[in-house]
């Protein structure tokens with residue numbers, strides 16, 4: 367690990383100002399992703415701004431009947447919250463499908479959103495990787511791609527976003543709240559938060575220099591039955607090959623998002639309208655234009671079968 371300096375932030379505005387314009391500075395929250403990357407020298411911050419003392423660890427009701435989740439609420443606390451379990455159960459289910467109990471105790475809401483890809487070439491400094499080292503190429507393009515993305519890819523990168531929680535936030539139409547180094551605030555729809563790789567695969571999301579996540583808000587509950595089905599190589603402690611987050615109402619209508627298939631949670635609203643027609647119709651529409659590799663084309667079939675399981679459970 368490379369040497370770095372360290373400070374504990376005293377307010378969200380101060381934290382944002384301490385990172386903004388300071389090349390090499392990064393926020394640290396639970397540290398469960400960043401520290402691993404620092405040990406491998408994939409991330410080499412010169413200065414860490416620790417946000418863990420900030421008062422961003424509460425889950426509060428909002429005036430419009432929704433919920434505001436502080437950026438530092440742990441994954442454990444969020445999954446266990448009685449209102450989340452009752453009104454937003456897809457979120458609880460997605461969180462407990464991820465990582466381990468110990469990791470979820472440390473992992474924060476903001477850190478979880480910002481976890482980096484698990485593409486094996488990203489983790490191997492001896493291999494080319496446009497996300498880790500821009501301009502070096504993509505080792506996965508001609509290499510092992512079984513776990514990687516099938517849609518929304520570019521010639522420069524075919525990595526997936528690996529997290530579970532954000533897939534549920536996508537069906538719940540969450541909003542990410544931030545503060546900028548100049549003290550101004552903005553709200554970003556979760557649909558617009560993570561980026562597809564395009565020409566800049568090193569940019570995972572739309573956050574700007576020094577922009578600190580302060581909260582994630584959920585609109586009023588839409589009711590329905592909530593599902594999160596995750597398919598992985600091991601039954602626990604593994605990232606999704608494919609996951610399906612869904613909220614399904616009485617007539618079989620609802621919302622659905624897929625994880626493990628793209629650089630962002632994948633939701634196509636026009637495809638959702640086909641839910642009453644079954645999984646095949648939804649997946650054909652949601653994955654139109656997919657560019658799978660020979661190694662990962664199975665993911666499209668797996669997405670259909672996983673969604674079929676959700677639909678069957680919703681009917682049962």
Ligand SMILES: Cc1cc2nc3c(=O)[nH]c(=O)nc-3n(C[C@H](O)[C@H](O)[C@H](O)COP(=O)(O)OP(=O)(O)OC[C@H]3O[C@@H](n4cnc5c(N)ncnc54)[C@H](O)[C@@H]3O)c2cc1C
Pocket residue numbers: 392393394395396397398399400401402417437463464465466469472473474475476477478479480481528529530531577578579580603604605606
């Ligand atoms: C072995 C292992 C297995 C795992 N399995 C899963 C899994 O199955 N599913 C899953 O979803 N996740 C999984 N994870 C990932 C885990 O959920 C994340 O590591 C965790 O959520 C990151 O949260 P953190 O608070 O520790 O983030 P940190 O490591 O502290 O930070 C992550 C990134 O977010 C930035 N950051 C932190 N807070 C803020 C903020 N408020 N504003 C702006 N930037 C910020 C940091 O600068 C850093 O770049 C696994 C992790 C490990 C180590």
Ligand code: SF4
Pocket residue numbers: 483485486487488494495496497498503504505506507514522523524525567
């Ligand atoms: S898929 Fe993306 S993260 Fe993986 S090697 Fe290629 S550029 Fe790097």
